[in-house]
Amino acid sequence: MRTFILFACKARTDGDFSLEDLPGAGRIDLVARCISSALFISHDIRKDTRLFVVLNGPPSPPVILVFDGAIVKKISPDERSIAIWIQKVLVQLGSSQRTVLSNGIVAERKSFQELIKELKDFPIYVLHEKGKPITDVGIKQNPVWIIGDYLGLPGKDEKFALRYGKRVSLGDVSYLASACISVVHWLCDAQGI
Amino acid sequence: MRTFILFACKARTDGDFSLEDLPGAGRIDLVARCISSALFISHDIRKDTRLFVVLNGPPSPPVILVFDGAIVKKISPDERSIAIWIQKVLVQLGSSQRTVLSNGIVAERKSFQELIKELKDFPIYVLHEKGKPITDVGIKQNPVWIIGDYLGLPGKDEKFALRYGKRVSLGDVSYLASACISVVHWLCDAQGI
Numbered sequence: 158m159r160t161f162i163l164f165a166c167k168a169r170t171d172g173d174f175s176l177e178d179l180p181g182a183g184r185i186d187l188v189a190r191c192i193s194s195a196l197f198i199s200h201d202i203r204k205d206t207r208l209f210v211v212l213n214g215p216p217s218p219p220v221i222l223v224f225d226g227a228i229v230k231k232i233s234p235d236e237r238s239i240a241i242w243i244q245k246v247l248v249q250l251g252s253s254q255r256t257v258l259s260n261g262i263v264a265e266r267k268s269f270q271e272l273i274k275e276l277k278d279f280p281i282y283v284l285h286e287k288g289k290p291i292t293d294v295g296i297k298q299n300p301v302w303i304i305g306d307y308l309g310l311p312g313k314d315e316k317f318a319l320r321y322g323k324r325v326s327l328g329d330v331s332y333l334a335s336a337c338i339s340v341v342h343w344l345c346d347a348q349g350i
Numbered sequence: 351m352r353t354f355i356l357f358a359c360k361a362r363t364d365g366d367f368s369l370e371d372l373p374g375a376g377r378i379d380l381v382a383r384c385i386s387s388a389l390f391i392s393h394d395i396r397k398d399t400r401l402f403v404v405l406n407g408p409p410s411p412p413v414i415l416v417f418d419g420a421i422v423k424k425i426s427p428d429e430r431s432i433a434i435w436i437q438k439v440l441v442q443l444g445s446s447q448r449t450v451l452s453n454g455i456v457a458e459r460k461s462f463q464e465l466i467k468e469l470k471d472f473p474i475y476v477l478h479e480k481g482k483p484i485t486d487v488g489i490k491q492n493p494v495w496i497i498g499d500y501l502g503l504p505g506k507d508e509k510f511a512l513r514y515g516k517r518v519s520l521g522d523v524s525y526l527a528s529a530c531i532s533v534v535h536w537l538c539d540a541q542g543i
Contacts, residue, residue, distance in 0.1 A: 176370075177369075177430070179428055179430065180426060180428050180431075186427070186428035186429070186430075187427075187428075190383070190386070190427075190428075190429075193383070193526070194526075194528075194529060194532075197526055198523055198524055198525055198526065198529075199500055199524035199525060199526055199527075200500065200524065201524075233373060234379070234380075234383075234526065235372055235373050235379035235380075235383075235429060236379070236428060236429040236430070237370070237372065237379075237429070237430065238373075292540075307392055307393065327536060328536070328539055328540055330391055330539050331391055331392035331393065331394075332391055332392060332532070332536070333386075333387075333390055333391065333392055333427065333532075334392075335387075335528075335532070336387060336391075336532035336535070336536070339387075339525070339526075339528070339529035339532040339533060340532060340533055340536045342529070343520060343521070343525070343529070343533045346521055346523050347485075347521055
């Protein structure tokens with residue numbers, strides 16, 4: 158099982174955004190690309206992978222979306238299709254605490270730190286340019302990978318995650334979050350993790 | 351300089367497609383994701399990278415799009431924005447042989463095999479699951495990476511490319527084309543290529 162957590166600092170927490178302007182919705186385009194990178198290989202879904210997206214934008218953060226490759230159905234890898242599902246689950250969430258779409262996507266009102274506490278028994282890796290080189294880290298089974306968006310992780314949340322995990326680096330280049338996910342998957346595939 | 355060539359078997363060769371259905375345009379969504387993966391890092395464009403996209407779908411294939419990171423301007427990493435540029439350059443191409451948009455994107459009527467002939471003096475690597483493991487290949491400077499879309503390279507075109515290049519593999523998994531590009535970039539970055 159591989160787990161990714163994407164921290165989306167400004168991503169909207171209701172469905173009130175335009176599919177014609179996903180960047181303007183707090184970078185829902187970036188969120189959608191990460192979901193695509195995490196869940197899809199060619200012609201198939203990775204059933205061993207789940208992705209939590211922490212939406213931390215207006216109007217009522219935080220909301221966490223859960224895409225579990227073993228459960229979700231009927232999704233396609235393109236940004237617009239994924240954004241339509243995000244919009245649906247946020248509309249269905251409304252002011253409630255938790256909701257599940259018919260295709261398995263979950264939205265719940267929970268914070269990043271609460272999520273980390275739930276996952277603290279897994280090996281946790283926080284991706285950061287200044288971390289230990291990933292090729293020097295013995296990646297353990299069932300890893301949890303924490304990834305910031307274009308703004309990075311908020312300091313207090315990164316500090317909290319580092320109580321349980323360690324900083325790991327893909328190098329000096331600041332990659333797109335979706336590219337980080339693709340590289341991590343490839344390294345885990347190559348190492349049978 | 352890094353060069354990628356994406357072979358898009360069914361991608362439309364005119365601008366007559368809906369931005370609301372990029373998958374239905376012969377997988378222009380996939381093309382857009384590859385452009386994003388090839389050209390963007392966080393907050394910047396890779397000026398050392400160019401991407402050729404061979405559009406081989408209806409109504410009048412082939413058309414090659416050129417995105418040169420040293421030249422193109424005003425593009426964003428989201429699929430819809432990129433698709434709008436693709437549509438613009440194809441409309442501007444019309445029935446002519448070659449056109450250049452004001453932001454540097456080029457469209458020209460040229461085949462994959464003509465392009466390979468032009469690039470034959472660079473080291474050419476054809477990505478394929480059954481190739482030599484990429485970690486066993488000494489990647490040379492100024493590599494050209496050839497990547498198929500969800501349908502793969504047509505047999506005759508792959509055979510032609512292999513006159514000049516070699517098959518290289520990222521492993522047994524069939525990755526999304528955009529993920530292949532991200533991994534190749536990461537390997538080249540790590541090796542200073």
